[in-house]
Amino acid sequence: MSDKVIEDTFTMAPAPVVTGLDGKHHGVLDVHTDGMYENGHVIPTEEELETLPRIAGTMPWAAYMLCGVEFAERASYYGCKQVFKNFIRAPLPEGGNGAGAPPRGSQKTAGALGKGTVIASAMTDAFTFLAYALPIFGGWLADAHLGRFKTICIGVAICGVAHLIMIISAVPSVIQAGHAIGPFALSLYMLAVGAAMFKPNIAPTVLDQNPHKRPHVVTKNDGSKAIIDPEATSESVMLWFYLLINIGAFFGVATSYLAKYVGFWASYLLPGIIYFMLPVLLFFVNKRLIKLPAGGSALGDFCGVILLALKKNGFKGFGRKGFWDKAKPSVLAASGDSRIVHWDDQFVDDVRRTMAACAIFLFFPIQQINDGGLGAAANAQSASLTSNGVPNDVLDNLNPLAIIVLIPIMNHGVYPLLRKLGIRFGPIARMTFGFLIAAIGAASYAVIQYEIYQTSPCGYQASTCEIGTGVSNLSLWLYAIPTAVTACSEVFINVTAYGIAYSRAPQNMKGFVMALSLFMTAISTAISLATADAIQDPYLIWCFAVPSVVGFISAFVFYWLFRHLDDEEFFVHVDEHLGTTSSITGSRDEDSLAEKRAVGVSQKSF
Helix, strand or coil: CCCCCCCCCEECCCCCCCECCCCCECCCEEEECCEEEECCEECCCHHHHHHCCEECCCCCHHHHHHHHHHHHHHHHHHHHHHHHHHHHHCECCCCCCCCCCCCCCCCCCCCEECCHHHHHHHHHHHHHHHHHHCHHHHHHHHHHHHCHHHHHHHHHHHHHHHHHHHHHHCCHHHHHCCCCHHHHHHHHHHHHHHHHHHHHHHHHHHHHCCCCCCCEEEEECCCCEEEECHHHHHHHHHHHHHHHHHHHHCHHHHHHHHHHHCCHHHHHHHHHHHHCCHHHHHHHHHHHCCCCCCCCCCHHHHHHHHHHHHHHHCHHHCCCCCCCHHHCHHHHHHCCCCCCCCCCHHHHHHHHHHHHHHHHHCCHHHHHHHCCCCCCHHHHHHHCCECCCCCCCHHHHHHHHHHHHHHHHHHHHHHHHHHHCCCCCCHHHHHHHHHHHHHHHHHHHHHHHHHHHHHCCCHHHHHHCCCCCCCCCCEHHHHHHHHHHHHHHHHHHHHHHHHHHHHHCCHHHHHHHHHHHHHHHHHHHHHHHHCHHHCCCCCHHHHHHHHHHHHHHHHHHHHHHHHHHHHCCCCEEEECCCCEEEECCCCCCHHHHHHHHHCCCCCCCC
16 A cells, blocks of 8 residues: 555645744634645635545554564454353364364264353353443553553563463363363453454554544545545445454464364464564564654543533433533633633533443444354354354354455445435444345354254254254354344444444544443343343343344444434544644634634634
C-alpha cells in the first residue's frame, strides 16, 4: 500500500499556508476565493456534503502491517481454540494413536481429557469470558499508563509463554499419564490474559494511522470532485483488518485435521509457530507507527460527568434531551453554579457519544449467542452428524471462509456502489441487517437439531449416542448452512463496532471503549456459563430456538432506538498543539465553530 494519501489518484488545489502572528502554522480555517481550507484540505460545504460522492482515502502501509500482526495473533488464537472443546469433552479414542487421534476410518472424534459436554462448555466459556472481560483492564492500562504499543507487546509475551505450556500439555505421555489438565488449564487462562492485553489496543492503533481526520474535497484526474470520507476510510481498513482476522481463523481447518489424524500436540504446535511471527512483525513496524502516548485515562472525568448529570437531572431524566448539557462548564456558569470541574463542554459531548455507543453495544450479546448457539451446543450438534472422515469441528471454519468471501464483495463492490448512488447504508442499518441474519442462522440450527433427534439411533440423546454408528444419517455438511449464514452477520456488526468504538471515544479512552465493545462477548459467554447445565440432550433445540426469537425481536427494537444515528456526520477533530485526535462534531473554540457554520459544515452530533 502506498504511503501517499491521494497523490496518485487525486489532485488538490494548493491551500495557502495559514500562519499566526508568531509565524507558526496553527491549522485554523482560512478563507480564499477558491474555497475554505483547514490544514491544507478543502472543507466541503453543506451542499457538497449532500451531493458529492464519498470515497475512502488511502492509509499508510504501516496500518496494513498491523493488520498482518492481527492475522498472526488470531491465527494462533483460533487455531488453538478450534480444538479446545474436543480436547476437553471427548476421551482418548479407543484404538487411536494415544495422542488424541481416533482410528482411521471410524466415525469417532478426536479427544483427550474426557470431561464431557458440561465441563467442556464451562472451561471454554470461562476462557472466552476472561479473554473478553479482561480487555477492560488492558484498555485502561494502555490509556492511562503504558500506551497502546507497549501494552500490546506485553500481551504478546504472555501469550508466547502460554503457547509453549499448551504444547507440553498435549504431549502423548502427559495425556496418557492423566497430567494434562493442570498445564492445559494454566496455558488456557494465560492465553486469555495475554489476548486481553492485545485485543483492545490493536484496532485503535490501526485507526490511529488514519491521516483523514474530517471530510475534505478532492478533485479526481477526470476533473470530477469527491469527498474523502474518514468514516469510509476507517471502514475500508477495518474490513481488511477483519478479513485478516478470519483468514487467521481459517487455520482452525488445519488444526482440526491435525487433531484427527496426528494428535493434539500437532494442533497446538502449528499455532505456536505462527504466533512467533508476532515479535518479528512488531519489531519491523515499530519505528514506522504513529504511537500516541498514554495521557492518563479520562475515566475519572468520564465518571464525574455522568455523576454530575445524574445529580442535576435525577435518574428519571437519563436519556432525555438536554440531560448531558447540565454537566457542561458553560451551562454551570450560566446557572450560577461556581463549582470547578476538570473538563470542557466538548468532553461532555464526548461522554454523551460514548454512552450512546455503549447502549448500542448492549445488543451485541444476543447476536453473538445466535452466531453458534449457547456454549458447546453447536459442537455437540456437529458431532451427531455423519462425517465420513471430516473432523466434526472443521466446518466451524466455514464461518471465517464466508467472511473472507463476503468482505471483498462489500469493500470493493457493494459499499462503493451505494456511495456512488448516494445511498447511505449507515452503521445502524448495517447492524440491524446483521442482527436479522444472525437470528435466521440460529433458527436453521434449531431445525437441524430437531431433524437430528428424529434420525439419531438414540433419539433425543443424540450427542452421547453409542448405538450403531452413534450418529444421525444426516450429513455433517448440513451444519455448513447456519455456520455460513451467521458468519455474514459479523461483517455487518463487528466491523461497524470497531469504527463506532473508536470514533465516539475521547482520545485517552479509546482502548477502554474498545474493551467495552469486546466485553459484550464476555456477557454472552456469561449467559452460556449460566445455562451450561441445560446445554445437553434433550434440550439442544431450545439452545438455538430461544436466542433466535429474541434476536428477531431485538433487531427491530435496536433499529427503532438508534435509527436517527444513521443521519449523522463523522469526522475527527485534530488538536495541532497537543497532537491528539478525537471524534467530534464541532470545535472546542466557539469562534471556530461559528466559522464552520458560516460555510455550511455539518454540525450534526455523532
